[in-house]
Amino acid sequence: MPALEWSTQQLAEFLVSVSRCEDEGSAALVAVERTAEALDAEVAAIVHEGRLVTVVGYPEGTAPLADLVAVAPGVTGRELTIPGVGSCPAVGVSLEYPPGATLVVARSAHDGLSHEEARLLRGIARVTSMTLQMFRVLDAERAARQEADHQATENARLLESLTERQALVERLAEEQAALRRVATLVAGQAAADDTFTAVAHEACHLLRAECGAICRFELDGSMTIMSSSLAGGELVPGGTRIGLEEGVAAMVQQSGAPARVDSYEGLTGPAAELANRTGLTSSVASPIVVEGRLWGAMVVMDRQPLPPDAEDRMVKFAELIATAIGNAESRAQLAASRARVIATADETRRRIERDLHDGTQQRLVSLGLELRAVEASVPPELEVLRAQMSRVARGLAEVVEDLQEISRGIHPAILSKGGLGPAIKMLARRSSVPVELDLHAEGRLPEAIEVAAYFFVSEALTNVAKHAQASVVHIAVKADGTAAELWVRDDGVGGADSSRGSGLIGLRDRAEALGGTMDITSVTGAGTSLHVHLPIDAS
């Protein structure tokens, strides 16, 4: 084979060999090995800055660094002593990379490198330089890429963490807002039913559940679904009573602790039947404990498994419900107590009035009649006596009238006898300020309502007479089976203050004791308007 062809083939094989390496270190080793093989040399090495990069041909760990470094490019006549082989001519060629490095070759044949071999060695040096440089660049790139990948991973992790935290913050904010809305309802003493509905709705929304319900445990072992929320409607009508057998509410009732059921398969009873029928088979319930007593449970249900922290998140809602229920019960007890106090007072007044009417008043009237009879029998000559007796009789009549007046103030007998309409008409007749009446109150109302309404009108007319400087008072009364409402409006000077004067305060107390309200509007110069709403308890 011609020398040129041979060296070209050797260079091609060398190129293929080093290009198959995976890193700079193995490329350097393969380069020196294949250099030695191509040139039939015993030793090949790369030295760089007084350091041995790689070497073959010496027993492991015995390469003479100084001797190898001394084989500089362009220096001729160097020899290396190879153990077991002897002294061998050595040549060095520069590598472009690493800058300043030398590729050293030594072989035992003493014929020296031919022209083609020298050319091949230079070609090998160039390929080696390019290969090592390429690996260095690739290593740098790889390192940069790894760093970038690492950074990207870290960023993704941070972003994920941030997103998670953001989601948590949003969830907490949402939860707080929902709790605040419910708490506002509770603090505003909203009706318990409204609170139940609101809580069921909010809990569903928060837990992304389809259905929420507030259940009350009954003494007979059943439960009443006070309120339920299902896709904008109700699961069952409020007040539905079902048996409390197997299910998540039953578990709460038995344990007093939060409970979870992820499948109603194999469970029996109305709750399980309801869950299986609707497909809402994943449910979580939290106990509602009112003043130390297990009142009921708050339940959420969905087709998919509910979040693992659902129990924890429901606790605060259950506490708010308990507060609302506690408040409502306290309010009801207070109102009943006040109503009992007023009823007792009214009864007492009615008894006093009856005693006055039937006793003292009748006695006085009898005395007056007797006195008139005695007066008539007085001889004319005793004119002075008759005049005195007549004066006493008139005085006695005035006492009776005064007593009647006092008696009406204590409890108007006409109210007991004729009802609210006649009593108000009487008040209107007796008013010093002209009254316009608008009465729509047929039949008798509960006594407490009639008494309260009467005293409202009486007190209002007294105030108008005393303070309003009004020319007319308009009184409207409307009553049906559910409530009685009164409006008293004058055209006087206005400026009344409901917080001053025991009269209005007493009236407000009486209204609230009956579960009603009293509003007063009194703008200076625009008269005073009083509105009273008194609910009639059907029971």
Added chain:
Amino acid sequence: MSKSRWFAVGSADQSAREPGADAADEALAYDDPKLLVVFCPQAYDPPVIVRQVRHRSGSVPLIGCTTAGEFATGGSDEPSVVIAAFGGDGFTIETVAVPSASENMRLAGDRVARCLPSPEGHPYRALLLLTDGLAGDQQEMLRGAYAVLGAGVPLVGGCAGDDLNMVRTFQLHDDQVLTDSVVAAGIASNAPLGIGIGHGWRRVGEPILVTRSGENRVYTLDDEPALDVYLEHLGVVDPLQVSGRELTELALMHPLGLGGRGGNEFVRFISGADFDEHSLACIAEIPQGGLIWIMEGDPESVLSATDAACSDALAALDDHVPLGLLAFDCVARRLVLGDDGTRTELARLLTCASGAPLAGFYSYGEIARTRGIPGFHNQTLVVLAVA
């Protein structure tokens, strides 16, 4: 009988009740044996032979392998257990076995090289290797050994055979029978060890460019399927008509030659082919991008190579008289020579030995590194002369 250094050979064929024991008895001719090198026919049940030998030799270090034929001083006609023994205080020998060599051929070479004893008092050293030529790139294994030992220690040996089945070969180490392994003996001697190499093949036709190769496999030559190109160069028109056995016979007669410095060639044996992907399997690397030639030989050229190998081995003894010869002869050369030629070759080897004992086997690859790094050969005769 006590001798300061000795080399003896024993052999026994199937006619013996225990050929392993008989061959060992003959080889263990003197006191202080240091190493037994056992060549065993695949058909003889290697574990049985090892037990027979070890029963006689006890704890004497043993390396060996199965073969594609054995030869000894007494001849080569019948399959025989052939054992060479090194003995006397002129030798210091250590042995090693590295199993699962194909997992990392370079590391296998690195590990076997470390069994070489220190040169103190025994300045002449060589590493004798017996390997599984069907497993991995043997030249890469030799690079691993060279990296540890350097240029000063010759490497010599051969690849085990399996009677041309090309399926599985065994390596022997002490009581073990291994496959996919390298077994080695690090020999330090106070007298020279000479190595000679010859193959007798010549190039035919034009060079062919290796356009795709890797993992000891050649996929394309001149950008065409390698098997088709190879067979075409040998005049086979339809590659599909060639059986595996026929290909093996063709490959034995027509190895591939790699160009070396100054016209030196390394011969590469084609160990098989993949008839689906039309690729060629070799037992050493065929470098991609390199040029190869298809080679041929004849009895005369092969025999002249035998002479050259013998004389080179003896010349390396620096006028010492040889104690004996170990020969690693490619099985392909035997096919080229035929029975008569084989006998002629054996006679020439014995002549070279000048009456000293001879042991050898027909191998699937030969190892001889005396200068430079390359040391793996195919279809070559390697002779180790022990002085």
